[in-house]
Amino acid sequence: MTGSSMNQAELIQAAANDDEGAFSELVRQNADAVYGHALRFFGDKTTAEDATQEVFLKVFRSLATFDHRSGFSTWLYRVTRNVCLDMLRSKARQPQPMDPLDLSPAPVSDFANTVTDQAAVEQAMRALSPEDRAALDAVTLFDLSYEQAAEVLGVPKGTVKSRVFRARRILVSMLIPDESKTGGA
């Protein structure tokens, strides 16, 4: 059985048993989420790439200890957060300053231009508070439920839900400005 034809539980088990193909597949399936969180955390591509490598190295070393009591995505999100925070604490890496006043994402008018849209979304992400962004990443990048995100973040489920909602409202307000307030066309 190849890594890509296994379900997630089989893939994790095979990867934990040192199946190189399975581990590679696990990396491919989860690299975007890890990188996405690190990029939003640091606001810097190079640091985010370093963090992503560090996360998968830790996963490689620790996968055998993953006990399936929490979901793999929950565990991976926890490892990712810890790596980012460790790198931050080491003082070697600092998140790029985030001042919403400095941000001027281009309002989106053409939904077909995905590249531009994504750049605008990522720029708007930097206006979010770290707490709101962490909740949004847990739910959207790592596909955690509100309950799972609450477990990792150590807050009640309702708090996760309201943080995600607040994050989306901020993003939408930046991406689709209220023309009636700005007086735009």
Next chain:
Amino acid sequence: MDCLHAQQLLSGAMDGELIPDETLAEANAHCADCKQCGDFLRGLDLLKTAGDPQASPELLGSIFARIDAERGATAARVLRLEEESGADTSTRTSGGRDLRVSWWRPRFIVFASAALIVVAAVSLSTIGYFEGYRQLSSDSVKEASAPTDQEYAEDRLSGEASPTEDGAASAVAPAPEYTAIDSRLYVLDDEAAATPSTLITVGPVAGMSREGTTAPVYAYESDKADGSVVIEEDGWILYRPVLRRFAGSAYQLSTGTVPTTTGQWPDLPKEFATPTEADGSPTFRFFGYDELGVNVYVPVSGTAANGFAIAPGTSGDDPAAGNPGWTWWVPAL
């Protein structure tokens, strides 16, 4: 339906919240009539279609290269340790600590102490019973004395349960103030720790719940960058991970049985039967030495990549000194 409620429903639906069809239809209908909510809906669509950041092929290549290097380094370490350990892996004749010495010495000390206590007790009762008789036979003292080092070592290595071991077991000291999070053990470090600057959850603390409830007690990352955690219990209490170093990496003490209270020693994960022999067999085989020179054992057909075992009776400077059973150590996070 008001705007806030409609938008909350749409956001929740996007995250897989179960919302009745008619309620969702009502929210969508509201958005069709309300420009502000219509914009919100457009924004949600945009967030969905814009996609998330993607790891580049170059990044994936770098990750695979680092994993390959790690695999190579692990294999090289295994090879080197196996070469160093030689054919006879049950004992080591040079360049390291002899298994038998490290195994029996702490046990012998415990045994000898217990034997002295027994002798003293027997002596006192004998003296009390036979009033006036104060001359003890030197033979009776000899019978109650501890076996020689060699005898005890032979008992242990033959796998026979020594009668003294039962006596020693009852005298086993309680474990340090361990607490477990996801099977990993932490030990009490500071009962008046600083409040953490951020509340980042590490996980629920095994066997602990909020007073009068079943709500778990969570451990949070401390502000130290050493893997320590803090638990709120009438103030913040700091626990540090129980670590040992092997082949350049840190490994953390883990347990198979989740402790229900403090003072419990860890045991092996369920998949490992307790070895019956001092050399770790039939479960483990000798593998090498950690950075304190303590013998490291791995599963018979495995390596140390996923963890390793340490035999009971490690000495006083060991991170798990005094442990009465085999312990299992996993790569530190």
